[in-house]
Amino acid sequence: MFLFxxxxxxxxxxxxxxxxxxxxxxxxxxxxxxxMFNNTWDARDGFYWIxxxxxxxxxxxxxxxVFKTRETCIYTKSARRLKIFDISAFESEVWLVKNDSSYxxxxxxxxxxxxMLQQMSKSATQAITYRCxxxxxxxxxxxxxxxxxxxxxxxxxxxxxxxxxxxxxxxxGHDNCQHKNDEWSHTDITYSTNIPSQLPIxxxxxxxxGRPGQLLEVHIGPVCFL
Numbered sequence: 001m002f003l004f005x006x007x008x009x010x011x012x013x014x015x016x017x018x019x020x021x022x023x024x025x026x027x028x029x030x031x032x033x034x035x036m037f038n039n040t041w042d043a044r045d046g047f048y049w050i051x052x053x054x055x056x057x058x059x060x061x062x063x064x065x066v067f068k069t070r071e072t073c074i075y076t077k078s079a080r081r082l083k084i085f086d087i088s089a090f091e092s093e094v095w096l097v098k099n100d101s102s103y104x105x106x107x108x109x110x111x112x113x114x115x116m117l118q119q120m121s122k123s124a125t126q127a128i129t130y131r132c133x134x135x136x137x138x139x140x141x142x143x144x145x146x147x148x149x150x151x152x153x154x155x156x157x158x159x160x161x162x163x164x165x166x167x168x169x170x171x172x173g174h175d176n177c178q179h180k181n182d183e184w185s186h187t188d189i190t191y192s193t194n195i196p197s198q199l200p201i202x203x204x205x206x207x208x209x210g211r212p213g214q215l216l217e218v219h220i221g222p223v224c225f226l
Contacts, residue, residue: 029057032120033065033072034226043067052116061109064222071125072117073222074200077106093151094210096218097203105202105220114155114200117225124199125192127221128152132177135216136208137187138162141178152191153203160191160198182213199223 029051030036036050037043045067051060064073097104107114118124130137136148139162152160176185193199200223206216 029060032117032225033063034070036065037067037070052113052120059110059113061113063109066224069224069226071224071226072121073224074107074109074114074117075222076220077108093205093207095153095203095205105200105204107200107223118155118196118199121196121225123192123194123226124196124223125190125226126199126201126223127188127190128201128204129219129221130177130187130189131184131217131219132187133184133213133215134180134182134211135177135206135214136180137177137206137216138175138189139178140180142180148208150207151205152201153205154198155200155202156197157202158198159205160201180208184215196225199225 029049030039031052031054032050033048036048043065046065047062048065049060050063050072051057053059061074064075065071066073109117130150137150139146140148146162149162154160175187177187179185191199191201201220204218208214209216
């Protein structure tokens with residue numbers, strides 16, 4: 001069995017660096033951004049402390065609140081930037097986190113706070129941007145199918161694919177990775193669901209890897225609850 005090196009870089013979208021120096025926590029915190037906006041007349045877009053469980057103040061989480069949509073958005077924690085995998089050319093798919101136990105897609109909220117947000121929300125959304133070189137991540141324009149499309153693993157351990165869910169859509173209509181060439185391209189994908197327990201994403205499976213010259217960079221956006 002032949003092995004090739006596939007270089008996969010995983011980073012997070014902008015916002016993580018803003019959380020390095022956090023302001024003090026007020027005594028009384030809203031459970032969600034929507035509650036905060038409803039009770040604070042001068043609040044605007046920005047980062048705020050909230051406490052979904054309304055328990056120990058030490059469990060409060062620092063989130064991004066979107067004024068227009070009233071969404072509560074949680075970013076991933078800082079992560080190691082460069083991932084190198086020894087991937088067999090004959091493997092049909094590679095789960096990024098499962099393949100390397102030293103890395104996990106961790107969020108700036110513990111499991112209990114995420115669970116409370118899921119229970120209080122009616123919907124959830126998360127975006128991912130892929131930069132690719134010689135690798136399909138969604139639609140394969142040559143074979144005209146989705147056989148090499150990536151998979152997402154939801155918070156509830158359900159696999160999310162374009163074939164089994166109709167609401168997996170492009171953020172901006174960009175799917176330049178479908179052409180599979182030597183130039184760097186990108187694909188933007190947003191997953192929106194009315195089952196909040198499906199998000200955030202905990203792992204990503206790539207199904208077009210393991211051959212020389214294939215490079216992939218994954219930017220994981222915040223999960224937003226409403």
